[in-house]
Amino acid sequence: MSVTHLIDTLKEKVIQKAQEEISFASIEQWNNSQYQYFSKLIADAIEKDQTNSEQQKDHFGRTISASTLKRIFKYKQAFPISLDGRQLKTLDKLSIFVGFSSWIQFQQGASSLFSSDVTDEKTFREFINGAMQAEFKTYQLLPKIDLSALNPYFLKNSAALQRIHGVLQRQKQEGSIITLFNNPSTCELVEFKIIQEEATQICIETKEYWYLRWEDQLTHQLKHIYNELNQQVYLIMKTEEGWRIKMNYYESPKNQLSKPTLEESLNDTKDYPSK
Numbered sequence: 001m002s003v004t005h006l007i008d009t010l011k012e013k014v015i016q017k018a019q020e021e022i023s024f025a026s027i028e029q030w031n032n033s034q035y036q037y038f039s040k041l042i043a044d045a046i047e048k049d050q051t052n053s054e055q056q057k058d059h060f061g062r063t064i065s066a067s068t069l070k071r072i073f074k075y076k077q078a079f080p081i082s083l084d085g086r087q088l089k090t091l092d093k094l095s096i097f098v099g100f101s102s103w104i105q106f107q108q109g110a111s112s113l114f115s116s117d118v119t120d121e122k123t124f125r126e127f128i129n130g131a132m133q134a135e136f137k138t139y140q141l142l143p144k145i146d147l148s149a150l151n152p153y154f155l156k157n158s159a160a161l162q163r164i165h166g167v168l169q170r171q172k173q174e175g176s177i178i179t180l181f182n183n184p185s186t187c188e189l190v191e192f193k194i195i196q197e198e199a200t201q202i203c204i205e206t207k208e209y210w211y212l213r214w215e216d217q218l219t220h221q222l223k224h225i226y227n228e229l230n231q232q233v234y235l236i237m238k239t240e241e242g243w244r245i246k247m248n249y250y251e252s253p254k255n256q257l258s259k260p261t262l263e264e265s266l267n268d269t270k271d272y273p274s275k
Helices: 003-021 032-048 054-060 066-074 085-097 103-114 121-140 159-172 262-266
Strands: 188-198 201-216 222-239 244-250
Touching: 003 032, 003 066, 003 085, 003 103, 003 121, 032 085, 032 262, 054 085, 085 103, 121 159, 121 201, 121 222, 121 244, 159 244, 188 222
Parallel strands: none
Antiparallel strands: 188 201, 201 222, 222 244
16 A cells, blocks of 8 residues: 555545544634634644654654644645655554554554454454545535545445446536535445455445435525435455445336446446436
8 A cells, every 4th residue: 555545545544533522524624713723633642642652752742733634634745655744643643543552553554454354353344444434525525526545445446436426427517515514424434345255356245324415506495305224235356456346236216316226337328326
């Protein structure tokens, strides 16, 4: 797994935890006071961390400024491939925030998560949950279409990835967003089961809850609600970079546009149903 993918994975985990603590609104839309509180949460996590000595905490620093967090998460300033000492310390602090002792330990944990050799149930449950949160994040970013959060989870040019892209294009054309403050949209992995396991592919069945409250970008009026608890099936393939989702299928709900049928998933079409 490349350093860029590892950093993207860390940032996604940081965003997920920060949104749970502060606001489920898109982190790009947070105001200064929210970023100040974000900074405080990270400082508190470092202070409470028991895996590093006081000397180690002094070495990489006990705080991370709100302005640094804004550059990383609001303005999407990229980390270079060759990281200097200051950037490594920033990654250490972000890693501690999500429960690791350091950036090195996070890399080891993330590499295990996406490794082609790992097939235990806990690992794949975390993988599917990460894919769900990454998909949800792409919807929150509308009207901007940004698929980068999906790269660690979905096979490039797969039907599953193209379908999400289609949903994003449809909602953008319709002027729909879910990034407004106080929008209760969410997704939850309720049940998980590996139903077929082979050397190069895994088939997983889940029960998922998706609640997407789509609102008009200009008027902020409610347009439609996608509110479903359903069974889903994932086909995950072994690649050189690790496990990646090739297909994701579930039955379309009654009276709502949703993900495609299994036949549609395997045979790409020009028109994409949307959540």
